Amino acid sequence: MKAFTVENGLVAPMDRANVDTDLIIPKQFLKSIKRSGFGPNLFDELRYLDEGQPGQDCSARPINPEFPLNFPRYAGASILLARENFGCGSSREHAPWALEDYGFRCIIAPSFADIFYNNCFKNGLLPIELDVQLVDRLFGEMYASEGYQLTVDLQRQRVVTPSGEEIAFEVDAFRRHCLLEGLDDIGLTLQREDAIRAFEAQWRERSPWLFDAIR
Template sequence: MKKFTTHQGIAVAIDRPNIDTDAIIPKQFLKSIQRSGFGVNLFDEWRYTDVGEPGMDNSKRPLNTEFSLNQPRFKNASILVARENFGCGSSREHAVWALDDYGFRSVIAPSYSDIFFNNCFKNGVLPIVLSAEDVDTIIQLINQHEGLEIEIDLPEQQVVCKLDNTALHQPFSFNVDEFRKYCLLNGFDDIGLTLQHTDDIKAYEARMKQKTPWVFMDHSL
């Protein structure tokens, strides 16, 4: 999993509440269990004007030019700002995979579905909770200033809106669980955390081989 310490990038707003996981990645694209390849179908029903299906050549599909991700000023956006209850609906982890594969490192919203919120941390995407008023301010700044970037400082737990590297507003502070912060700073997913105890695991297995050698016998003979 990618480490997250600080990140600065173009911010894009999807000014809607209750964006569910079916909107983030529609159900027809859930056949794969690989974590990559979902970015082209992120917000598929909103980005394209036709009906998307797996295996289509997305480069030839008609775009919805009104949708923010399709606007030139938001090309290469890596921070998504939305309204309350982001990621509601089904528990599909593919929703976070699609955001990550597209290039989003963080989402900023007033609230999230619990399952989606947890899935973000497990996949290296930082979900930041700010008040509805702070989110409204950020969305206004995005709309008013083309090229606006957001700098996220995880160690300091701050969000700064910038234009040409000049802050446009005082920093917004956010809270994050200390254990989740530790995992993001070090790039540890569940497997990575387990591997930090490799020596202990090997020592345990060695002890068990002495105590219960029959468990480790080759039973295929």
């Protein structure tokens, strides 16, 4: 996994609440057996005017000129500013894969859906929860100033605005550690193999019906 330390980047808006994972990456693209290549289909139904198909060359498709990510001023954005309950719905990890593949490294919103939030950390993507009024203010600043950039410093847990204002954010210590180091948590968990085996042995003793039934 790609490590996340400091991201200084252009900010783009996804200005609606309850953005669901179907909207982030529609179902027809979930048929892929790969982990990459979802970027061109991020927000497919909003970004293009036609219905997208897997494997298609998206450069030839009619784009929706009213969708902000298609505005030249947001080209190359790496920080997405969003509203409440971002990433609700399905558990598809294709949603963070698509955001990451498009070039986003960080999403700032007042709240996230649980499974999506968790999936982000597995893919080098940092979701930041900030107070709803604060997010509203960042939206205002971004709209008012073309080329609006933010600096996200995970080590210091700060979002820094162009005026130099520093906004603190919360993140779990373990998730922060894994993201800063780009760690694969399967490897970390397997370091606790003895503890898992010991637990499993007593659990089998207590609940033998949970073992060896499916075979």
